[in-house]
Amino acid sequence: MTLATEREDFIHPVLRDAAVTVVQNPLSIGERLWNSARLRKTIIILLLAIIWEGYARWLDNELLFPTLTATLQALVRAVQNGELTNRIVASLSVLLIGYGLGIVLAFLLAIAAITTRLGSDLLDILTSMLNPLPAVALLPLALLWFGLGLQSIIFVLLHAVVWPVALNAHSGFRAVPDTLRMVGRNYGLTGIAFAVRILLPAAFPSILAGFKIGWAFAWRTLIAAELVFGVTSGSGGLGWYIFENKNLIQIPEVFAGLFTVILIGLAAENFIFRMVERNTVQRWGMQR
Numbered sequence: 001m002t003l004a005t006e007r008e009d010f011i012h013p014v015l016r017d018a019a020v021t022v023v024q025n026p027l028s029i030g031e032r033l034w035n036s037a038r039l040r041k042t043i044i045i046l047l048l049a050i051i052w053e054g055y056a057r058w059l060d061n062e063l064l065f066p067t068l069t070a071t072l073q074a075l076v077r078a079v080q081n082g083e084l085t086n087r088i089v090a091s092l093s094v095l096l097i098g099y100g101l102g103i104v105l106a107f108l109l110a111i112a113a114i115t116t117r118l119g120s121d122l123l124d125i126l127t128s129m130l131n132p133l134p135a136v137a138l139l140p141l142a143l144l145w146f147g148l149g150l151q152s153i154i155f156v157l158l159h160a161v162v163w164p165v166a167l168n169a170h171s172g173f174r175a176v177p178d179t180l181r182m183v184g185r186n187y188g189l190t191g192i193a194f195a196v197r198i199l200l201p202a203a204f205p206s207i208l209a210g211f212k213i214g215w216a217f218a219w220r221t222l223i224a225a226e227l228v229f230g231v232t233s234g235s236g237g238l239g240w241y242i243f244e245n246k247n248l249i250q251i252p253e254v255f256a257g258l259f260t261v262i263l264i265g266l267a268a269e270n271f272i273f274r275m276v277e278r279n280t281v282q283r284w285g286m287q288r
Contacts, residue, residue: 094154
């Protein structure tokens with residue numbers, strides 16, 4: 001009797017039959033396709049597009065709700081003449097400045113909160129006071145303090161980004177297990193080395209969640225701010241593009257601008273943040 005045969009004798013017959021069944025009954029093509037998240041999301045998007053087109057044609061009033069076809073045509077025209085591209089560049093340039101400064105300030109607050117009691121009390125008080133305050137509500141003050149321009153929009157973007165990122169970073173740092181902290185100390189890590197090698201990787205799922213929330217808040221705050229006083233660099237951004245076309249009663253162009261806002265949000269979530277997630281927390285085995 002061979003070694004393989006002896007091992008098979010120790011396998012329960014039910015388990016052996018189940019293993020054979022799994023091998024003999026693979027998933028069908030339809031089941032394999034349905035298990036693809038991309039396919040399911042594509043089907044949902046197509047269904048939403050069909051509903052949009054069907055409802056708009058049934059309503060038959062372009063001033064209230066243009067068809068998806070008319071919206072895409074307006075989008076193509078705006079891209080071809082370069083107007084929409086310039087507005088996108090203007091909006092994203094301002095967004096990156098405000099988002100980047102907000103992340104830096106949030107990390108300074110989170111580090112102060114995790115290292116000192118006074119910093120922790122300061123972060124708790126500031127977030128309790130300012131986090132519930134909508135960034136759009138600060139637009140009148142921004143206009144009064146900084147005038148009509150780039151500084152005002154960056155100010156409201158900072159307010160939109162700082163608090164969710166700081167709260168999530170602080171929560172992530174506090175949730176690092178004591179075991180990991182002791183491992184870092186046993187290796188002689190202190191200061192910046194301890195934070196980079198131990199605290200940051202362990203807290204990164206919470207930090208990444210804060211980045212996502214901060215991005216969403218910043219993006220919608222930027223569009224709202226541009227709708228109110230959106231000229232920041234001569235031509236303004238996407239929000240000002242939507243506002244101008246609304247005044248001109250060019251509703252397909254308005255929907256094209258809104259559609260562009262949605263597309264940029266989807267691209268940021270499904271490409272940038274998803275790529276970071278795959279190469280960090282999922283690769284490290286911290287998230288499925």
